[in-house]
Amino acid sequence: MSASQSAVRSRAEAVQVSRAFDWMILFTLFTAVLGGYHIHYMLTGGDWDFWTDWKDRRLWVTVAPIVSITFPAAVQACLWWRYRLPVGATVSVLALLLGEWINRYMNFWGWTYFPVNFVFPSNLIPGAIVLDVVLMLGGSMTLTAVVGGMAYGLLFYPGNWPIIAPLHVPVEYNGMMFTLADLQGYHYVRTGTPEYIRMVEKGTLRTFGKDVAPVSAFFSAFVSIIIYFLWHFFGRWFSKTDFIADDAS
């Protein structure tokens, strides 16, 4: 067979081969991004994502978008600029959420018995969809970073508020005002909970979102823009197909 010949015998077989590769590529990309993104997110924003009473804090609103816009930006840099697929951010976030949900059920609840309503993962989907849509409609990395990145940061809190709202119901406990989220944390003490969170902040309404949450979200949105730029270029670097000269070959 000549080197100029096709490896397949018909167009139908070429289509079949192409589809088979698509599924294998998707599976590998999804699981590899899941693993890398999960270890990144759990070790940079994880504690604020694990616990409902930590989600009650302003730091969660600020930190979670900044550290979670990383992999979506990098995967977009490959899937959009190489293949015109505007799904990089959504695929990344769906992968992360799948990994987190499996873990919260199998391990947090299934092995160490934390209630799932205490450990559910944060919702990152609205921001990821907007990030992809801005890239698809604008076709510009700068526009995506500035508009999409800002939207990613700003949408995080309202995207989660319907889920955590019931946990913000105030309750009185031993003469102190708590949120329901605080009360859960009070009864499920963790070995690693820092003292300032466990003892000092507990029982005050200043942990509510209120007017400081949007301010925190704006700060987060501005930093998300910078992180998007940085990680877009990381994504381009990771997409390289270069070879290093191999003396042995």
Add this chain to the structure above:
Amino acid sequence: MAATTESVKADAAEAPLLNKTNLWAGIALYLVFYSFIRWYEGVYGWSAGLDSFAPEFETYWMNMLYIELVLEVVISAALWGYLWKSRDRKVMSITPREELRRHFTHWTWLVCYGWAIYWGASYFTEQDGTWHQTIVRDTDFTPSHIIEFYLSYPIYIITGVAAFLYAKTRLPTYNEGLHLMYMVVVIGPFMILPNVGLNEWGHTFWFMEELFVAPLHYGFVFFGWAALGILGVLNTEVMAITKLLKKDLA
């Protein structure tokens, strides 16, 4: 007519481009093995894994550590050695169809690699968080560490290096040198192991809160980023496969 009949016979006798049995067997192997491990953790984590000074800890956890370390050395030496010894020395002269078949086998390895990354970097790593938020560590070899650091990480390193060796020794695409991003993907996770040493040293000498976002853990984050090198491998593969097909699929 006779020639056509011969050709059809040859096609029927030819090995399939994608060996689906191997693909599903690979996925099932990790799934069944790790399901067993999860069952073991559930049963012996609480009953024998709380106190590293207890005799039952030695029986159920330290012995497991010793067994897995020996098996990992033996399996990696045998697998990597076999892939290298059986390498194709005339890799540049294979037919396009054989090359395509080998790309499928390569992707079977990569599917297993992605699957192994999921179990190691996602499942067992976050699981370690929940265990240490519940049980105060009194040794570097806690039940979750014996599974996470010393079992699931080596397994994905062994799988990744095997995929790399397969590509390097059997595919013309990788013959021109060492693929930079493939090296990042394979060596990045390996560098997690030295970082395990730093992590345990830190936890041994400093009484720390079990804070997952503590700076001591940032080394794991850095090496976790290496998984993104799969993007470069993907791009190289898409270019190679497109070249082999030479068909307009639009």
